[in-house]
Amino acid sequence: MLRPRILLLTTCYPSCEGDPSGVFIERLAIEFRKKGHHVGVVCPSDGSFFGRRVVNGIDTVRFGYFRPRSFLRLTKGLGGIPENLSQSWLARIQLFPMMFFFLLHTLFEVRRFDIVYANWLGAGIIGAITNMLTGKPMVVSFRGDDGYLARDRVLWRALTLWVSSRAGVVAPVSEELRNVLAAVGIAPAKLRVPRFGVDAELFRPPTSRPNRSDSIQAVFVGALIQKKGLQDLIRALADPSFKHVKLVVLGDGVMRDRLVEECNELGLSDQVEWMGQRPQRDVADIMANSDVLILPSYTEGKPNVVKEAMASGLPVVATRVGGIPELVDDGKTGLLFTPGDVAQLRHCLKQLIDDKDLRSRMSRAALESLRCKALSWEATVEDFEGIFECVLEAARATLRGSRSCRRSM
Structure with missing residues (x-):
């Protein structure tokens, strides 16, 4: 049986081994290929390289849109395009050339494919124009802010509705985001929420966790930007009762220097370890040697890092936003709190830190929850197929209907 040839459009994709940017998109492409699909990727360059490469069997086109490379801002860094647009005037003036060259490369590549799968609104706009010009069927996924902003911004809502009108299916990452998109006017029948998987071979609980009778290791994974809420976690840790808690920070971003300075001012420099961006293998190893994941975000889609922590047998302390409550059963597999509420965060941390048995129960429950939800990459590919x-x-x-009409005329 011939499998459909899939062209993936994305504004975020790994540029080299170990690059965490859009690693879940790369994994999805690899899983499609394993099932016999021919897969191509079109993505703007982050400045590391331009042109065509075959990486892990995936035909990948990275295009340039601004010179010199050192001035690239729009698609560079971990914060994503909305964050970059809010932070940099250079990013704002690069938006039109990026979209123009994105469309040109997509129109050139799409002839060899049967269907377009666009990720995030920016790529969705390119997919929608391509559909309008070539008739190529399209599916679009909204993954977080790109969907939520349609609630509050008129232009964003208009673009979201237009892109969705050209798509055969709109595939948001969570039920909560599905409800948001339905509320702004997308037909419920067009909305499908696929399962998004986790690599249970890479992220798995250790045979035994380190025996730290007098200390706890917490881990944060994410971009160091305002909406990820790390500033709240740092303030929560300033409580004297948390002197034995070590925090490992995996990620980088525009707020790093400010956050390091705040740690020093609060006397936390010995408790917080800044490890920067790390490849997935390192993230998995660090999770396996930690006791709890903390994710104090102000907004999220359905974060992969939560699934990865649960697969590693970690209880999760996270905010009650986006698709997180669909993953974390409050009081059973983790603890949820209101974003920005440092006192609530402290209370959640104290519960887990003071009760080793609670951590063990939540660890077992997290693993069982993932098993019951069947959150594997095989399930993801099955849903998308x-x-x-x-x-x-x-x-x-x-x-067929169009041809029949022409014959009868």
Whole structure:
């Protein structure tokens, strides 16, 4: 049986081994290829390289859109395009050339593919224009801010609705985001929430965790930007009762220097270890040697890091935002709190830190929860294959109807 050829459009994709940017998109592409699909990727360059490469069997096109390379801002860094647009005037003036060259490269590549799968609104706009010009069927995924901003911003909402009107299926990452998109006007029948998997071979509980009778190791994974809330976690740790808690920070971003300075001012320099961006293998090893994941974000889609922590047998302390409550069963697999509430965060931390048995129970419950939800990459591919076949069949039916009409005229 011939498998549909899939062209992935994304504004975020790893540029080298160990680059965490959009690593879940790369993993999805690899899993599609394992199932026999021919997969291509079109993505703006982050300045590391331009042109075509075959990486892990995936035909990848990284295009340039601004010179010199050292001035690239729009698609560089871990914060994503919305964050970069809010922080840099250079990023704002690069938006139009990036979209222009994105469209040109997509139109050139799409001839060899059966279906377009666009990730985030920016790529969705390119997919929608491509669909309008070529008739190529499209599926689009909204992953977080790109969907939530449609609630509050008129232009964002108009673009979201137009992109969705050109898509055969809209595939948000969470039920909560699905409800948001339905509320702004996308037909519920067009919305499908696939399962998004976790690598249970890489992220797995250790045979035994380090025996730290007098200390606890917490881990934070994410971009060091305002909306990730690390500043709240640092303030929570300033409580004298948390002197035995060590925090490992995995990530980088525009707030790093400010956060390090705040740690020093609060006397936490010996408790917080800044490890920067790390490849997935290192993240998995550090999680396996930690006791709890803390994610104090102000906004999220359905964060992969939560699934990775649960697969590693870690209880999760996180904010009650986005798709997090769909993953974390409050009081059973972790503890949830209100974003920005440092006192609540302290209370959650104290519960877990003071009760080793509670941590053990939550660890077992997290592993069982992932098993019951069947959050594997195989399940992700299965769900998307069903979505793609549905969209392609609808496109074929439309084409047959169009030909029938022409014959009868």
